[in-house]
Amino acid sequence: MTLTDEKLAPIFADLVNRNQGEVEFHQALNEVLSSLGRVIGKHPDYAEKGLIERICEPERQIMFRVPWVDDAGQVQINRGFRVEFNSALGPFKGGLRFHPSVTLGIVKFLGFEQVFKNALTGMPIGGGKGGADFDPKGRSEMEVMRFCQSYMTELYRHIGEYTDVPAGDIGVGQREIGFMFGQYKRITNRYESGVLTGKGLTWGGSRVRKEATGYGAVYFIREMLKSRGEDFAGKRVVVSGSGNVAIYAMEKAAEFGGKVVACSDSDGVIYDEGGIDLELLKEIKEVRRGRVEKYVALRGNGAHFVKNGCIWDAECDIAIPAATQNELTGRDARALVKNGVVAVGEGANMPCTPEAVRVFMDANILFGPGKATNAGGVATSALEMQQNASRDSWTFEKTEDRLAAIMIAIHDRCASTADEYGLPGNYVAGANIAGFLRVAEAMDALGVV
Ligand code: NDP
Numbered sequence: 001m002t003l004t005d006e007k008l009a010p011i012f013a014d015l016v017n018r019n020q021g022e023v024e025f026h027q028a029l030n031e032v033l034s035s036l037g038r039v040i041g042k043h044p045d046y047a048e049k050g051l052i053e054r055i056c057e058p059e060r061q062i063m064f065r066v067p068w069v070d071d072a073g074q075v076q077i078n079r080g081f082r083v084e085f086n087s088a089l090g091p092f093k094g095g096l097r098f099h100p101s102v103t104l105g106i107v108k109f110l111g112f113e114q115v116f117k118n119a120l121t122g123m124p125i126g127g128g129k130g131g132a133d134f135d136p137k138g139r140s141e142m143e144v145m146r147f148c149q150s151y152m153t154e155l156y157r158h159i160g161e162y163t164d165v166p167a168g169d170i171g172v173g174q175r176e177i178g179f180m181f182g183q184y185k186r187i188t189n190r191y192e193s194g195v196l197t198g199k200g201l202t203w204g205g206s207r208v209r210k211e212a213t214g215y216g217a218v219y220f221i222r223e224m225l226k227s228r229g230e231d232f233a234g235k236r237v238v239v240s241g242s243g244n245v246a247i248y249a250m251e252k253a254a255e256f257g258g259k260v261v262a263c264s265d266s267d268g269v270i271y272d273e274g275g276i277d278l279e280l281l282k283e284i285k286e287v288r289r290g291r292v293e294k295y296v297a298l299r300g301n302g303a304h305f306v307k308n309g310c311i312w313d314a315e316c317d318i319a320i321p322a323a324t325q326n327e328l329t330g331r332d333a334r335a336l337v338k339n340g341v342v343a344v345g346e347g348a349n350m351p352c353t354p355e356a357v358r359v360f361m362d363a364n365i366l367f368g369p370g371k372a373t374n375a376g377g378v379a380t381s382a383l384e385m386q387q388n389a390s391r392d393s394w395t396f397e398k399t400e401d402r403l404a405a406i407m408i409a410i411h412d413r414c415a416s417t418a419d420e421y422g423l424p425g426n427y428v429a430g431a432n433i434a435g436f437l438r439v440a441e442a443m444d445a446l447g448v449v
Pocket of ligand 1: 095171172242243245264265374377378
């Protein structure tokens with residue numbers, strides 16, 4: 001990972017040195033800094049005032065012990081994190097990830113991405129991220145509850161509706177948000193709905209929050225397709241993962257006339273040429289919390305499962321990586337291009353490796369980076385905060401209309417910024433530059449703090 005810009009290269013080298021071993025964080029830094037050369041050309045004062053270095057340094061990093069007792073009576077110890085990255089635009093905002101792969105470096109990469117993503121929504125939210133190296137797989141509901149309660153017993157002192165507002169991410173859905181909200185309420189003796197988003201509808205949640213990231217990604221991809229006079233109708237769609245983002249991306253893609261033919265989990269890939277039956281998939285994943293392989297036996301009629309298969313070898317027009325970081329490599333990107341893919345939208349955070357992104361750009365494939373494409377989740381979280389603040393609850397239609405308008409605006413902001421900086425069609429540069437400019441302007445106005 002090298003940078004050629006003579007002002008930015010030494011900044012990046014210093015960042016790598018100061019954050020040793022945090023390779024995903026380096027990757028995210030590199031991707032953003034690679035887009036900023038032209039910005040510094042136009043705004044040399046931003047470099048002179050140290051704004052680049054400041055935006056790359058989290059405001060606060062919290063790490064803590066999470067002790068809990070499992071069903072066998074054994075004490076378990078996990079590590080909890082919350083990285084409060086940037087609050088120039090509003091309270092820190094971003095999800096919590098519970099997965100054994102979570103480290104400080106992972107949380108920093110996610111928090112850094114979140115700063116730009118949140119800025120792109122145009123809403124008053126800063127960026128942060130958190131989580132723990134807890135593996136919920138195979139754990140009973142009571143174990144998950146005890147873990148969430150212990151996690152919140154430390155986290156509560158750092159968060160608040162005007163301070164830091166966490167949400168879900170991998171391994172954290174409505175159930176976990178419920179356990180954490182319950183513990184927060186108990187410790188603080190406050191019904192502070194706006195402290196967490198992704199809540200259930202009967203206790204302060206927003207309609208469309210569950211669907212928002214996946215739906216939003218498909219709205220964004222639809223706008224990219226429109227720019228070339230195309231749409232979803234009749235297109236073959238492949239979505240990796242089968243979690244929250246993946247399921248609702250598939251649902252909206254199908255609603256727009258696409259045919260979703262494959263999805264996956266970390267065990268393997270299911271293929272269904274008849275189009276994935278989403279009600280069945282939701283029953284398996286959301287209700288039974290089962291593995292994707294179960295789909296084949298229950299669906300019958302030609303669906304099949306390939307253990308450890310590579311989903312990107314499937315022929316498709318539209319690919320939506322919606323599982324995890326660096327899941328789509330240069331090799332995978334070449335396979336997709338060879339098979340005729342026309343658009344790729346990142347539902348997950350940084351799912352495409354830098355090489356894969358280069359392959360797509362070189363082949364002139366429409367490519368939507370995660371910080372723009374998957375911003376619908378956090379945007380709807382901000383709508384949830386609005387509803388909590390006004391003690392209001394909007395209809396599904398009103399909330400989805402707002403989401404759609406936000407995604408169209410994000411698309412247009414990325415496209416017009418790319419045009420303005422002489423890089424038409426480059427949504428990566430457009431997203432990085434537009435996000436950076438909004439945060440940098442606010443940071444500049446707030447002084448050196
Ligand atoms: P979920 O936990 O609901 O689902 C994650 C899915 O990805 C599961 O199918 C999981 O399979 C698969 N997966 C996770 N890790 C791996 C891995 N290492 N290898 C292969 N498959 C894996 O998470 P979400 O849907 O919420 O999140 C998915 C992505 O979207 C993440 O990158 C997240 O940061 C991003 N995102 C989520 C938002 C949200 O609102 N939820 C908002 C914006 C971005 P398995 O069960 O086998 O692990």
